[in-house]
Amino acid sequence: MNPSIENKVIAITGASSGIGEAIARHLAAQGAKVVLGARRIDKLEAIAADIQSAGGEAAFTTLDVTQLDSMTAFVQVALNTFGKLDVLVNNAGVMPLSYLNNYKVNEWHQMVDVNIKGVLHGIAAALPVFERNSSGQFVNITSVGDRWVGPTSVVYSATKFAVRALTDGLRQEAGPGIRVTLVAPGATESELAESISDPVLKKQAIELFRSTTLSANAIARAVAFAVSQPDDVDVNELVVRPITQKNF
16 A cells, blocks of 8 residues: 555556556555557456455446546546546557558548547546546656657657647646646557567567566556655656667
């Protein structure tokens, strides 16, 4: 248990696997009451059951971050179940890497819808709650792609650059008592490579992740650090890379 986290109500998008799942499990072990959202309800049910069997508190609901109504309902689950919302972790993301001249326009749209609009919908759903209470925290999970771009990652990085800008703008505009944190993971174990439709690029990404990756728990610990700070401390940005990741 962590007294600075215990009894906080923390909602996490993209919580069915990878970083989102690790955040949910770690924060619950620290005493947070977690609300899990994702599309794969069977995965959420299993994770919530594990948390509850270990003595933690967890709720879950299906969530499509591309739809504002779905995000608003997700926040409402936190309020209905636990009576409040202290932290929203905007974690859901997709990474279908490709070269621009492959013209995978539908995948570009998917990244914009999930990676950018998903965060905007999270802000639209949770900010009114935080403003009413003059208290709350957004934790937006991006990527080191929010400050670096290379071949095949152009559109993905563009979406992460956008979230970094949104996060800093939100920090400047947010009212008293509202904190805003950006966490930018380097190569981290996750299912992101599964969204790559190009078989060659997918194989390369999986091999990279196998050879140079952090455990998702490393990112969960970074999130826990940010949300456990005293109310007058706003951790604005954390970049977390594997020690072997040097060139991006």
